[in-house]
Amino acid sequence: DLFARLLPPDQMAGGGNVVDLQKFMVQRLQGELHRANGLRDALLDAGRQNMSITARAHEAVLLLLDAExxxxxxxxxxxxxxxxxxxxxxxxxxxxxxxxxxxxxxxxxxxxxxxxxxxxxxxxxxxxxxxxxxxxxxxxxxxxxxxxxxxxxxxxxxxxxxxxxxxxxxxxxxxxxxxxxxxxxxxxxxxxxxxxxxxxxxxxx
The missing domain is CATH 3.30.450.40 (GAF domain)
Structure with missing residues (x-):
């Protein structure tokens, strides 16, 4: 979590007219990591919901089998x-x-x-x-x-x-x-x- 929030200091390379792009590359990677984590959490939530729905459906069937x-x-x-x-x-x-x-x-x-x-x-x-x-x-x-x-x-x-x-x-x-x-x-x-x-x-x- 800490590394996902850290950014390297601004640097100049090859003289004053060349900008070091590593900071922007890290920011892009961090954004992609954040989106991937969000997708993972959404998939986990969907999986838990599906398991809950399936369990309720199974319980409904068992209840129906008890009909007199x-x-x-x-x-x-x-x-x-x-x-x-x-x-x-x-x-x-x-x-x-x-x-x-x-x-x-x-x-x-x-x-x-x-x-x-x-x-x-x-x-x-x-x-x-x-x-x-x-x-x-x-x-x-x-x-x-x-x-x-x-x-x-x-x-x-x-x-x-x-x-x-x-x-x-x-x-x-x-x-x-x-x-x-x-x-x-x-x-x-x-x-x-x-x-x-x-x-x-x-x-x-």
Whole structure:
């Protein structure tokens, strides 16, 4: 640290018309060292955050495995996961006719008109991160005004079953950004798909 702050004294070489540039060279090297240290610290912070997020995702999966029935599983995913995943609202959505699938709907599950999930994610897209989600009452119900940013993941439950959506909402604008990775979001969605298939005894896709 001391050497990073020291500068050599000004010197003249070869007479009064020639300037010794070693001071400026040292200053440049010190600047590069400072930038490298800043990058290192940023990478370490990002690594620690990623480890923390991964650990919370693993804990969320273990909690889901403890569900005693379908309703308990939905409660875990939509209520208990909010604290674990550091978000403010979580919803499960399915496409279809409320008269036909209303029997499986419980708290935290919302029915969307057919085609809504492709409209939200894009046809064939598995996820979407929205830094500015706007109000989405069909996704979050009473919590819609709270949600300013969200992460969405497609859910494929099985042959003949309606497609679904996992929606994680945050009150902080920009919490989710298209530049962020979606590996853990996809992992949680896949675990949730399997849990739903298990409790509703649905065939695999």
């Amino acid at each position: 029935n379908f309703e308990h599983m939905v409660h875990i995913a939509t209520q208990d996961w909010t604290d674990l995943l550091d978000v403010d609202a979580i919803s499960l959505c399915v496409e279809g006719d409320p008269a036909r699938i209303g029997g499986i709907v419980s708290g935290g599950v919302f029915i969307l008109p057919p085609g809504s999930i492709d409209d939200l994610l894009g046809p064939g897209q598995a996820t979407r991160l929205r830094p500015e989600s706007g109000q989405a009452p069909k996704l979050y119900g009473p919590a819609a005004e709270l949600v300013k940013s969200d992460a969405l993941a497609r859910l494929t439950f099985g042959r003949g079953a309606p497609i679904g959506l996992l929606a994680l909402g945050a009150r902080e604008p920009g919490k989710f950004d298209p530049g962020h990775g979606t590996e853990l979001l996809l992992f949680l969605a896949q675990v949730l798909e399997r849990a739903v298939r298990r409790w509703l005894q649905l065939p695999k896709p």
